[in-house]
Amino acid sequence: MNGHLGTAAGRGDLVRLALRLIVEEALEGEVADALGRERYERAEGDKAGYRNGYRTGKVKTAEGAVEYAAPQVRETPEPFVSGVRAALSGRTQELERLAVELYARGLSTRDIEDAFTDETGRRLLSRAAVSEITGRLWSEYEAFCKRDLAEHAVAYLFIDGIAERLRPGQRREAVLAAWGIGEDGRKALLALMAGSKEDVETVRAFFHDLRARGLGDPLIIVSDGAPGIIRAIEECFPRSARQRCLAHRMRNLAAKVPTDLWPEFRARATACY
Numbered sequence: 001m002n003g004h005l006g007t008a009a010g011r012g013d014l015v016r017l018a019l020r021l022i023v024e025e026a027l028e029g030e031v032a033d034a035l036g037r038e039r040y041e042r043a044e045g046d047k048a049g050y051r052n053g054y055r056t057g058k059v060k061t062a063e064g065a066v067e068y069a070a071p072q073v074r075e076t077p078e079p080f081v082s083g084v085r086a087a088l089s090g091r092t093q094e095l096e097r098l099a100v101e102l103y104a105r106g107l108s109t110r111d112i113e114d115a116f117t118d119e120t121g122r123r124l125l126s127r128a129a130v131s132e133i134t135g136r137l138w139s140e141y142e143a144f145c146k147r148d149l150a151e152h153a154v155a156y157l158f159i160d161g162i163a164e165r166l167r168p169g170q171r172r173e174a175v176l177a178a179w180g181i182g183e184d185g186r187k188a189l190l191a192l193m194a195g196s197k198e199d200v201e202t203v204r205a206f207f208h209d210l211r212a213r214g215l216g217d218p219l220i221i222v223s224d225g226a227p228g229i230i231r232a233i234e235e236c237f238p239r240s241a242r243q244r245c246l247a248h249r250m251r252n253l254a255a256k257v258p259t260d261l262w263p264e265f266r267a268r269a270t271a272c273y
Contacts, residue, residue, distance in 0.1 A: 012063040012064065013189075014099070014100070014103065015061070015063045015099045015100060016063055016064065016066050016099075017099075018099035018100070019059075019063075019096060019098070019099040020066050020067070020068045021102075021137070022095060022098055022099060022102065022107075022115075022137065023059070023066075023068045023084075023088065024069055024070075025133045025136055025137060026084050026124075026125060026133060027069075027070050027071055027082065028133075029125050029126075029129030029130070029132060030082060030083065030084045030124065030125055030129065031071045031073055031080075032132070033125065033126045033128075033129050034049070034073060034076065034080055035049055035050070035051070035073065049073050049075050049076030049077075049080065050073070050074055051071055051073060051074075052072045052073065052074040053071075053072050054070060054071055055069075055070055055072055056068070056069060056070070057069075057085060057088075059089060059092060059095075060089070060092065061092045061095070061096055062096060070082065070085060083124040084116055084124050086118075087117070087118050087119075087124060090119065091116075094114070095115060098111060098115055100164050100175065101164075102137060102140070103141060103144055103189075103192050104164070104192045104193065104194035105141075105193075106137070106138050106142075107134060107137050107141070108134065109130050109131060109134045112130045112133055112137075113125070113130050116130075145191075146213070147213070149190060149210060149213045149215045150214030150216075152180055152182055152188055152190065152215070153182050153184075153216070154180035154181070154182055154183075154188075154215065154218045155180075155181055155182060155183050155218060155219050155220070156180065156181040156218060156219065156220050156221075156222065157178065157179075157180050157190075157215075157218040157220070157222070157240070158178070158180070158181075158221075158222045159176070159178055159203070159221065159222070159223045159229055159233070160176075160177055160223065160224060160245070161174035161175065161176050161177070161198050161226070162174070162175050162177055163175075173194065174194075174197065174198060175193065175194050176191075176193045176198070176203065176206055177189070177192050178190040178191045178192075178210060180215075190215065191206065191209065197228075199228040200227075200228040200232050200235075201228075202228070203228050203229050203232035203233075206232075207236035207237070211236065217237060218237065219240065219241065220240060220242070220243050221237055221240050221241070221243070222242075222244075222245050223242070223244070223245060224244070224245050224248040225244060225248065230242065246273055250266065250270075253265070253266075253269060254266070
């Protein structure tokens, strides 16, 4: 999210990183349940097992394979078998949803409880572990939402609404995303906000938050043709140039041009830019 991941798609980066964080927190909570103590806490009386480093696990998602660190446990009365790891492969869609929601509006204890159940509906984590995990992930969310943006010398600011299903069985809703490309060429995810209808009031509030956290005036702000976004850009960033997103523009053109003429038309349109 801070530009160190090269040219991979921004949404994919976010989902993989956040999904890894959620899984690792759940695995730590599961081991704490099994041992009766958190990391680095000493057991009183007879030992009921101990942590013994980590091994790498992997789960396949729509955004590609995600590696995570799974804590290892030794010398427990019964061999420790992770129910969380066993359940991961069947819950990747749910975890991907949580990964986006984590940085769009934070996660609740209900979100974590529902995500980590087995096929019979049995909870894989205790209520205490769920509470601990939710607290740590909420701290991540708050830190992301409040972090200082003044360090980013943003040259190009991209604003777009991505449609995500943040609740199972419900319609997809827009998550407003702001990405910046700095003067050094690095890409950074600046902010996410769920529940946006891309109306001018919502987008204006989104921009005011970016400004309050230190975002300066980009050279160019790029968006689609949504009237609310355009008006909010003109109001909140009057010194920045505004450009229509070329990807959206090309999609609009592709919908209008006959299929047999599109390859030549696309080449000519691309040459204009």
